[in-house]
Amino acid sequence: MPPDEEKYRAPALDKGLDILELLASTDDGQTQAEIANLLGRTTPEIFRMLVVLRRRGYVELGHDDRYRLTTKMFEVAHRHPPIRRLTTIAGDAMQRLANQINQSVHMCILQSGRLLVIAQADCPDNNLNTVRLGAQIPIYDSASARVLAALMDEASLENLLRMAGERNSERRDRFLADLPRIRETGYCEGASLTIQGVTNLSAAVVDYTGKPIAAMTTPFIHRLTGPTNATVPQAREALVLTCQELSRRMGAGAAAL
CATH class of the missing domain: 1.10.10.10 (Winged helix-like DNA-binding domain superfamily/Winged helix DNA-binding domain)
Structure with missing residues (x-):
C-alpha cells in the first residue's frame, strides 16, 4: 500500500x-x-x-x-443499475431463445476473476443441461469468459488473468490462444472442456462503448430425439442475434453517433 x-x-x-x-x-x-x-x-x-x-x-x-x-451478496450486486437493467430486459429474450433452440441458456458476468451466473432459462424439453443461478465458475474452462476476454482491452485482460491466477499453466495458455479467433468471429464455439458431448456456444452483450458486460451461453446438448431440435449453426445464429439485440437495448453503438 x-x-x-x-x-x-x-x-x-x-x-x-x-x-x-x-x-x-x-x-x-x-x-x-x-x-x-x-x-x-x-x-x-x-x-x-x-x-x-x-x-x-x-x-x-x-x-x-x-x-x-x-444470497445477499448476489442480491446486492443486482441492485447495481447496469446489471439490474440487463437482467430485467434479458429474461424474456433468454426464454424465447431457449424455447426456439430447445436448449438451456444462461448469462454470466465477471466478478473477482471468476464468472457469476446472473440469469438462467430452461428449455421446454424434459432433458436438459443447465447451470445453477448464482454459480461461480473458473474462467479458464469457460466459453463465457473467452468471449468476454476477447473484447477486453489489454489492461483489463491482464487484470482478469492476475485475479484468476495460474500464471504458468496449460489451461491459461489454451485460454489465451482461443481469443484471437473469437475476436474475429464474434462468438465462441467449441466442445465443452468439462462435460463430454456438449458444444458450448457463447456471445457477448456489450454496452454503448462496446465494452463487454455479460456473456450469454448455451451448453448445447446433442439430442437424439425430439421434434424441435435446432442444429448447432442454427442455435449459434439465434444466440448471436439475441445478444446483438440485447446490446442494442443496452445502448451499443450510441457512442459512435
Missing part, C-alpha cells in the same frame, strides 16, 4: 471483506477455526466479524458449525 494511503486503512473492513472473499471461493463453507487459520487471524477477531456478517445477513451458520455465504 502506498504510504499516503496507509493512514486510510480500515482493518475491520479488511477482515470482513477477507471473510466474504474466502467463503465465496468455497462450496461447503468453513468453520470459524478454518477461517481464522486460512486468513492468518485469531479466532476471537474472526468471531466478531462473523457475528456482524451474520447479523447483516451476508453469512449463515449451519448445523455443522460451518459458515456459508447467503
